[in-house]
Amino acid sequence: MDTSAYFFDLLKIILPALIVAGAIYFLFQQFLEKEQQRRLIEMRLEASKTTLPLRLQALERVTMLLERITPNNLLVRVSSAGLSAADYHRLLLQEVRAEVEHNLSQQLYMQPETWAAVKQAQETVVNLISTQFRALPNPQEARGPELARRILESLMTDQPDPTAGALLAVKREAVAMF
Numbered sequence: 491m492d493t494s495a496y497f498f499d500l501l502k503i504i505l506p507a508l509i510v511a512g513a514i515y516f517l518f519q520q521f522l523e524k525e526q527q528r529r530l531i532e533m534r535l536e537a538s539k540t541t542l543p544l545r546l547q548a549l550e551r552v553t554m555l556l557e558r559i560t561p562n563n564l565l566v567r568v569s570s571a572g573l574s575a576a577d578y579h580r581l582l583l584q585e586v587r588a589e590v591e592h593n594l595s596q597q598l599y600m601q602p603e604t605w606a607a608v609k610q611a612q613e614t615v616v617n618l619i620s621t622q623f624r625a626l627p628n629p630q631e632a633r634g635p636e637l638a639r640r641i642l643e644s645l646m647t648d649q650p651d652p653t654a655g656a657l658l659a660v661k662r663e664a665v666a667m668f
Contacts, residue, residue, distance in 0.1 A: 541599070542667065548599035549664050552608055555593045556653040556660070559586045559615050561641055570634030578634030579623040586615055604659045611656035618644065618652060 557563055568585050570578045590612050597605040622640045626632045645651070 545599040545667065546664065548596040549660050551593050552596050552600065552604075553657065553660055555589050555596075556608065556611060556657050558589050559612060560651060560653045561615060561618060561645055562651075564615070565638045565641060570638045573634035575623060575626055575629055575632035575634055575637040578637050579619060579629075582619050583616060586612060586619075600660075601663055604656075604663045607656040607659040611653040614652035618649065 558567070564582060564585060568578075568581055573581065590609075597608075600608075619641060622644055623629055623637055625640065626637060
């Protein structure tokens with residue numbers, strides 16, 4: 491037998507075997523990639539079943555926080571009766587800070603921009619209360635109801651609700667989850 495004929499016979503056997511092996515390898519590689527993607531999707535779905543309720547609960551709690559530190563609600567909840575303006579000022583600031591500290595962990599479940607809006611709302615409320623306290627004619631002798639009246643007047647005339655923007659950000663994030 492001729493070596494070139496032997497070589498061609500061998501090539502006739504090996505070449506189709508290599509083509510079939512290459513095709514099988516390619517198909518098997520695609521199958522593994524699809525399987526990996528399917529597993530990743532399943533893991534994400536399982537994770538979302540756990541985290542979605544936590545994220546919604548966090549947004550609910552932050553909404554309550556913002557509602558509680560809204561000056562109108564804060565002034566109704568924290569009575570100024572019998573307190574000096576300085577004591578009432580301190581009590582209001584303490585209440586705002588306590589509300590935020592109580593809900594500090596909720597930022598884990600929120601977008602950083604939303605939490606930044608919440609922090610900005612808190613700072614705006616604190617600044618509003620402090621500004622109105624300092625604007626009293628004689629802050630050390632003034633009474634708590636006078637400070638409460640000035641804060642409410644400021645909200646009605648000068649400033650919009652300091653928590654409205656943060657509430658809108660929280661609502662946008664909640665809507666984006668669905």
